[in-house]
Amino acid sequence: MSDASRRELGTVRAGRSRVLPSGEDREEYLGFRAEKEMFAVSLALVREILKPPPITEVPRARRDILGIVSVRGQITTVIDLRRRLGLFASPPTVSSRVLLVQGNDEVLGLLVDEVTQVYRLSPLEIEPATSVLGANVGSHVAGIGRPRIRGLRGEVQSATEEVLILLDLAALLST
Amino acid sequence: MASDPRDEFYSEAQDLIDTLARDLLALETSSRAGAEDPELVNDIFRSVHTLKGLSGLFGLSRLGTLTHELENRLDDMRMGRLAVSAGVLDVLFKAVELLGRMLASARRGEADDDTELPSLLSTLKSAGAAPPQKADDELNAFDLDPDIVRVLTEAEEHRLRTNVRNGTPLYRIRARFPIDRIDKALDELKQRAKPLGEIIAYLPTGDLPADGTLFELDLLYASAAPVEQLRNRLDGQDATIHRILRKNAASHTSVPAAGPQPVNAVVPPPPATPREGRESVPLSLDKPFGDSSTGERAALQEVKNSAPKTPVPPKPEDETSRAALAGRMSHTVRVDIRRLDHLMNVLGELAIVRGSLARLTDRLRQHTAFRDLTAELHRLHRAFDRNLAEMQSGILEVRMVPLGQVFERLARAVRQIARQNDKEIRLVVTGAETEVDKLIVEELSDPLLHIVRNSIDHGIEPHAARAAQGKPMEGTIALNAYQAGNHVIIEIEDDGAGVEHERVVATAVRKGLLTEDQARDISPRDAINFLFLPGFSTRESVTDLSGRGVGLDVVKTNIARLGGVVDVQSERGIGTKFTITLPITLAILRALLLGVAGRTYALPLSSVAEATVLDTRAVRTVEGREVTSLRGETLPLCRLDRLFSHERVAPKPSNRSFVVVVALGGRRVGIVVDELFGQQDIVIKALGPSLASVRGFAGATDLGDQRVGLVLDAAALLDEVLSSGDRRGAEAFSVGR
Numbered sequence: 069m070s071d072a073s074r075r076e077l078g079t080v081r082a083g084r085s086r087v088l089p090s091g092e093d094r095e096e097y098l099g100f101r102a103e104k105e106m107f108a109v110s111l112a113l114v115r116e117i118l119k120p121p122p123i124t125e126v127p128r129a130r131r132d133i134l135g136i137v138s139v140r141g142q143i144t145t146v147i148d149l150r151r152r153l154g155l156f157a158s159p160p161t162v163s164s165r166v167l168l169v170q171g172n173d174e175v176l177g178l179l180v181d182e183v184t185q186v187y188r189l190s191p192l193e194i195e196p197a198t199s200v201l202g203a204n205v206g207s208h209v210a211g212i213g214r215p216r217i218r219g220l221r222g223e224v225q226s227a228t229e230e231v232l233i234l235l236d237l238a239a240l241l242s243t
Numbered sequence: 244m245a246s247d248p249r250d251e252f253y254s255e256a257q258d259l260i261d262t263l264a265r266d267l268l269a270l271e272t273s274s275r276a277g278a279e280d281p282e283l284v285n286d287i288f289r290s291v292h293t294l295k296g297l298s299g300l301f302g303l304s305r306l307g308t309l310t311h312e313l314e315n316r317l318d319d320m321r322m323g324r325l326a327v328s329a330g331v332l333d334v335l336f337k338a339v340e341l342l343g344r345m346l347a348s349a350r351r352g353e354a355d356d357d358t359e360l361p362s363l364l365s366t367l368k369s370a371g372a373a374p375p376q377k378a379d380d381e382l383n384a385f386d387l388d389p390d391i392v393r394v395l396t397e398a399e400e401h402r403l404r405t406n407v408r409n410g411t412p413l414y415r416i417r418a419r420f421p422i423d424r425i426d427k428a429l430d431e432l433k434q435r436a437k438p439l440g441e442i443i444a445y446l447p448t449g450d451l452p453a454d455g456t457l458f459e460l461d462l463l464y465a466s467a468a469p470v471e472q473l474r475n476r477l478d479g480q481d482a483t484i485h486r487i488l489r490k491n492a493a494s495h496t497s498v499p500a501a502g503p504q505p506v507n508a509v510v511p512p513p514p515a516t517p518r519e520g521r522e523s524v525p526l527s528l529d530k531p532f533g534d535s536s537t538g539e540r541a542a543l544q545e546v547k548n549s550a551p552k553t554p555v556p557p558k559p560e561d562e563t564s565r566a567a568l569a570g571r572m573s574h575t576v577r578v579d580i581r582r583l584d585h586l587m588n589v590l591g592e593l594a595i596v597r598g599s600l601a602r603l604t605d606r607l608r609q610h611t612a613f614r615d616l617t618a619e620l621h622r623l624h625r626a627f628d629r630n631l632a633e634m635q636s637g638i639l640e641v642r643m644v645p646l647g648q649v650f651e652r653l654a655r656a657v658r659q660i661a662r663q664n665d666k667e668i669r670l671v672v673t674g675a676e677t678e679v680d681k682l683i684v685e686e687l688s689d690p691l692l693h694i695v696r697n698s699i700d701h702g703i704e705p706h707a708a709r710a711a712q713g714k715p716m717e718g719t720i721a722l723n724a725y726q727a728g729n730h731v732i733i734e735i736e737d738d739g740a741g742v743e744h745e746r747v748v749a750t751a752v753r754k755g756l757l758t759e760d761q762a763r764d765i766s767p768r769d770a771i772n773f774l775f776l777p778g779f780s781t782r783e784s785v786t787d788l789s790g791r792g793v794g795l796d797v798v799k800t801n802i803a804r805l806g807g808v809v810d811v812q813s814e815r816g817i818g819t820k821f822t823i824t825l826p827i828t829l830a831i832l833r834a835l836l837l838g839v840a841g842r843t844y845a846l847p848l849s850s851v852a853e854a855t856v857l858d859t860r861a862v863r864t865v866e867g868r869e870v871t872s873l874r875g876e877t878l879p880l881c882r883l884d885r886l887f888s889h890e891r892v893a894p895k896p897s898n899r900s901f902v903v904v905v906a907l908g909g910r911r912v913g914i915v916v917d918e919l920f921g922q923q924d925i926v927i928k929a930l931g932p933s934l935a936s937v938r939g940f941a942g943a944t945d946l947g948d949q950r951v952g953l954v955l956d957a958a959a960l961l962d963e964v965l966s967s968g969d970r971r972g973a974e975a976f977s978v979g980r
Contacts, residue, residue, distance in 0.1 A: 076775035124951040125842065126930075127887035128937050136943055137950045143943045145931045174931040239491065241933075 085193035097213065099232055100167070100180040103155045107180070108187060108213055108232040109167075115175065116168040117183055117201040120160045134179055139168065146177035152240065153208075171241040187215050187232065194234065209233055252301050253350045254577060259294045260343050261648070263287060264655045267335055274327045281321065281402055281441070288317040294342070298447055299603065305360060306345050312367045313338050323401035325370065334366050340659070382407060384489050389448060391463070397442040399463075399582035406441065406465035414440075414473070416462040417448070435476050440466025522588050554675075578641070580681055586638055591926040595633055595947045600624050635924075639828055641684075646724045646733070647675030649688045656692055657720065660699045666706070667717040668699060674724035679731050680828040683805050687733075687825075690798040690809070694735045694821045695720060697795070702819050703741030714738065730849060731827055736820040736923035742813040744770040771811050775799045803958045806847065806941055808908040823910055834925045834944070834954065836895075837903060838918035843952045845925055845944055846914070850957035852906035857915055871913060873900070878904065881964045882915045886939075905957045910962045913954075927954050939963065 096109035116139075123135040132151035136143050146166055151157050156243055163182040170177055193216060197209040213232030266287045273279050295645035310717040313335070321326035341359055382392055382404065406413065416436065420428040436442055438746060463515050463699055466473060473484055604624055607617045650672050661668040679687075703709075703718035710716065723734040744767040751757040751773045757765065774795045802809045809823035826832065834845035835854065861871045862880065869880040880902065884891070904912040925944040930937070941956040 122950050124943070124953065126934060126937060126940070126953065127889065128939065129934055135934065136934075136951050136953075138943075138945050138949070141591060141928075141945065143930060143951065144926045145933045147933075171933070174933065176931070176933065 085161060086120065094190045097187045097189055097234065098167070099184040099187050100165070101182045101184060102149045102153065102180050105155075106184070106230065106232050107149075107235055109235045109237055111186060113170050113237050114167050115170065118166040118168065118177070119168050120164050120179065132227045136157065137166070137177060138149070139175075139177075142175070144168070144175060144177050146179055147241070150179075150181075169237055169241075172238055189213050189215060197234075206239075208236050210236035210239075249301065250579065251577060252297055253346065256294060256297055256306075256346050257343075259290050259297075260339060260346060261651060263290045263294075263339050263342075264336075264422070265651050265890045266290065267332065267339060268654060268658070270327065271332050274332070277469045279327050281398075284317065284321045284327070285398070288314065288321055291317055296835065303345075303349055308364065309338060309342060309345070309360060312364055313342075316367055316370055321401070322397050323405060331370055333775075334363075334370055336655075338363055338367060340655075349874070366371040385413065386488055387413075394446070395444055395463075396917070402441065402443045403463065403465075406443065410439070411465040411467050413465040413487040414462075415487055416464050416477070416482050417459065418462065418480060419457045419459050420481070422456055422458050429460070431896065432477070432480055432482065433843055435480065436462065436464060436466075439468040439476055441474060524728060535689055583638060583642055587926055588639065590631070590635055591945055593924075594924070595945065597624070597627060597631060598947050600627065629678070639680075642680050642828065643678040644681050644684050645675060646677045646684065646687075646731070647672075648678055649684055649691060649739055650675050650722055652688055653691055653695055653722065656784070657695055657699065660696055664699055666699060666703055668703060669717050670721045671719060671721045673722070677724040677726055677731055678827075679825065683825055683828075686801060686805055690823070691733070691735065693795070693798050698737040698739060698819065699737065702737040702741075704740050708740075711918045726827070731825045733823040733825070734820060734898060735823075736818060738818040741817055742771050742774070742811070743815065744813070747771060747773050768812065774811065775809070802963075806956070806958065808958045808961075810908045822908070832925060833922055835903065836920035836923055836946075836952070837883075837901070837914075837916040838920060839883045839887075839916045840891050841893060842887075842889060843920065843946065843950070844883070844916075845923070845946075845952050846903060846905070847941070847957060848922060850905050850907050852911065853903040854901055854919055855901045857902045857913075859900075873902075873904065873913070876911075878902075878911055878913045879964060880913045880915055881960070884917075884961075886963075905961060907958055907961055910965055912961050912963050914960070925952075925954065 080242055092242045096111035098111045098114050099106060099108045101107070118139070121137045121139075125135040126145075129135075132148055134146045134148045134151075137146055138144070148157060149155075157215060160179065160182070164179060166177040167183070168178050169178055193214050195212045195214060196212050211234045213230075213234050215230050215232065252658070266283055268389065270279060270283045272285065273283065291310050291314045295307060297315055298304075298306040316325060316331070316335070320327060320331075325331065337359075341363055345360075385407065392400065392403075403413075416432075418429075418432055433442065441464070443465055446461040448459040450459055468476075470484065470486065537832055550717040586937065591907055600620075601624060604617060604620050607613050607620060610617075654670055657668055657670045698720055699718075703720075704712070704714070706716055709718070719738045721734070721736045723736070725732055746761050747770045748757065749767060751770070752759060752762050756773065756776065775798075776796060799809055802823055802825070805825055807823055810820070810822045810824075811819065826847070833848040835848050836843055836845055838844075855873075858871065863870055863872075865877075869882070870877050871880055872878065883889075897917075900915050900917060901919050902915055903919075905912050905914055923946075927942040927944055929942050930940060934940075939956055939959050941954045941959075943951050943953050946952045
């Protein structure tokens with residue numbers, strides 16, 4: 069299972085490197101979808117991408133905790149990103165994935181609807197959340213990503229219509 | 244999995260500190276009895292020295308400073324410059340206590356800002372300022388070769404003088420050992436000689452017989468036993484005994500003591516050359532020789548050839564590092580418990596493979612064409628099964644450590660707390676050898692300490708009160724551990740005042756935990772259990788030890804986290820007894836798998852008394868709670884689907900329900916479930932911190948085929964369902980009604 073998902077992550081990476089040749093101080097983000105919105109988290113914090121294994125529900129747990137799974141013998145808590153963000157919850161589909169991410173003091177699973185691609189964003193492509201969404205934005209939003217289309221040598225050609233909500237995992241997963 | 248060398252250091256340093264404390268306690272006991280053991284002082288000195296070396300190695304300079312000063316005082320003690328007194332022991336205990344704290348804060352990576360260090364250092368320094376004893380030369384009165392006296396180390400000389408001053412007769416035992424088994428032979432001689440006296444020094448005569456197969460040693464020996472007894476004791480040893488007499492006594496020359504000489508006594512008088520090998524021989528004593536006799540011979544050759552011209556007093560450093568080396572050469576390995584956990588995980592996966600293998604074999608069996616193959620596969624599977632089981636018990640055994648480790652720490656604490664409280668406490672320990680999982684032992688010391696504190700602070704009465712009741716001045720705390728099936732029971736019993744349950748009840752009423760009506764009916768036993776509720780305290784005054792109303796609830800929580808229960812019984816004027824029931828291991832346990840509303844849960848079998856079909860006609864409702872009767876006793880029921888608010892997506896598999904009777908520490912609850920799936924060995928794993936606040940589960944386990952099952956926490960469930968002070972249990976009952 070894990071081999072398959074590593075391969076999957078591999079292809080995502082390969083796809084990225086064709087689109088974006090090496091660049092300046094750009095950071096890698098993993099893009100994914102929850103309901104209709106696009107999100108991204110720093111790739112460095114993502115350990116693995118899994119097809120959802122059977123999830124065991126934990127009675128009395130917080131509502132956004134879907135349950136637990138075993139990842140190579142490690143019991144891992146899985147959080148439903150939709151519920152965490154207050155979006156409309158729905159059961160997993162074929163394209164759903166669990167991202168294993170480094171939480172504040174444990175590795176957690178994060179259920180998302182679909183993993184899209186890896187983005188390499190330069191600071192210029194990231195807008196501060198408050199300037200776009202106002203002061204009331206949740207602390208879990210680290211910024212807004214506006215990836216641009218680049219030429220072969222990485223030069224910026226034009227802005228896409230894509231809008232990525234960059235998540236601050238530490239804030240998202242705290243309490 | 245790579246282990247930090249610091250972890251190794253911390254655990255080794257902790258071991259050393261534990262050993263130190265244990266030895267100090269032993270020293271205190273022996274010095275009270277008026278017979279302090281010089282070996283013990285030496286052991287303590289060595290431990291401190293090794294600790295000092297380790298601290299230096301890991302750059303813990305404050306720890307280093309303290310061990311250095313401690314080492315100086317211990318050196319004074321073993322040289323006889325400092326007497327072992329209660330005051331000195333106090334300082335030493337304080338220092339060891341501080342060492343423990345400093346190590347703990349270093350381990351946590353905290354800045355260690357203990358302000359006690361400077362004052363303790365100066366106390367230690369001033370303790371050593373005692374003037375050195377005037378060396379009157381009482382030794383001259385003896386017919387001792389001055390060369391011998393000259394090569395004695397300071398410590399040995401001190402022991403010699405002490406014995407002379409006490410008037411203990413001195414002997415020279417000349418012994419010969421075959422070179423190829425010198426270590427064993429010498430050990431045997433030591434074993435025989437020690438009970439009757441003290442071996443002050445080992446001095447090689449340097450007078451080896453020509454054929455080089457024997458090795459000769461003089462033992463300077465002090466003993467008050469009659470010489471006949473000594474001879475009998477050493478009978479069969481290739482040894483002769485000479486009494487070392489006073490010079491002005493009747494016989495001036497070194498005549499053998501009266502009595503028949505052993506047959507092999509024809510040895511020349513001791514040559515005055517024992518300085519040879521002073522440096523090397525103790526090494527051969529401390530460290531057993533290898534198997535190769537050529538190696539030993541080479542070592543002895545070295546002894547002969549490299550003898551220094553002038554005797555160099557051996558440095559204590561050499562002795563101690565040798566001892567440390569010898570200690571490290573023991574056949575034990577330190578293993579990080581996480582590595583064992585990892586092995587346990589692998590084992591769990593193997594058990595799943597075993598299951599698949601069994602299924603495959605069963606499927607093959609249906610094909611007659613493969614009969615031979617099936618039979619062979621079946622045999623292999625059985626062998627695999629057997630080996631797996633053996634491996635499992637092997638790994639479990641490695642995780643087991645004796646409870647004595649915790650009890651020792653407790654003994655130290657008892658001493659300290661008793662002193663602070665001005666009470667005399669005798670701690671009686673039985674069953675220290677009882678083994679428990681390492682992880683449990685580690686988590687046990689806080690709860691036990693708390694209970695013991697409670698006993699000393701609240702239980703054992705002050706001197707006057709004890710005297711008035713005709714109790715002995717000295718209070719007794721008994722620590723008793725034993726194994727009962729898959730559980731370990733630890734009892735902490737004191738002979739103190741006992742709990743006044745009327746006051747507990749009164750407090751409970753005042754806090755609104757009981758109504759006046761309930762208070763009238765409550766049994767003393769049930770009343771005492773209120774002590775385990777958070778924030779409950781009957782003591783009006785707050786002491787610096789306990790009695791702040793925090794504590795017993797923490798004890799209960801900590802024990803529950805280990806899958807155990809704690810119970811208390813008390814009798815006024817006679818004493819209080821805490822009983823802790825714990826599982827032997829957390830790593831693997833036999834569980835009953837049960838199904839409810841399509842979910843599978845595991846319940847540790849150790850807490851299951853029995854399981855039966857629920858007789859719905861026998862279910863009654865008492866004060867909104869369902870109960871049934873089981874063999875004439877009322878059994879409260881708990882429907883798991885309601886407790887967990889499970890929605891039923893499919894109808895129940897059958898009309899029947901089952902009752903699983905959970906029993907722990909004398910309390911019982913019947914858990915109602917839909918299905919029983921049978922028993923299975925499970926490896927229990929902790930839930931992540933994000934689920935820490937969820938009550939009722941001890942962990943989770945792999946059920947095979949990728950599924951995970953939650954393991955019910957029997958103790959927590961019992962509490963939840965039975966506790967009357969806690970409303971959650973009642974709420975759980977009302978859910979779904």
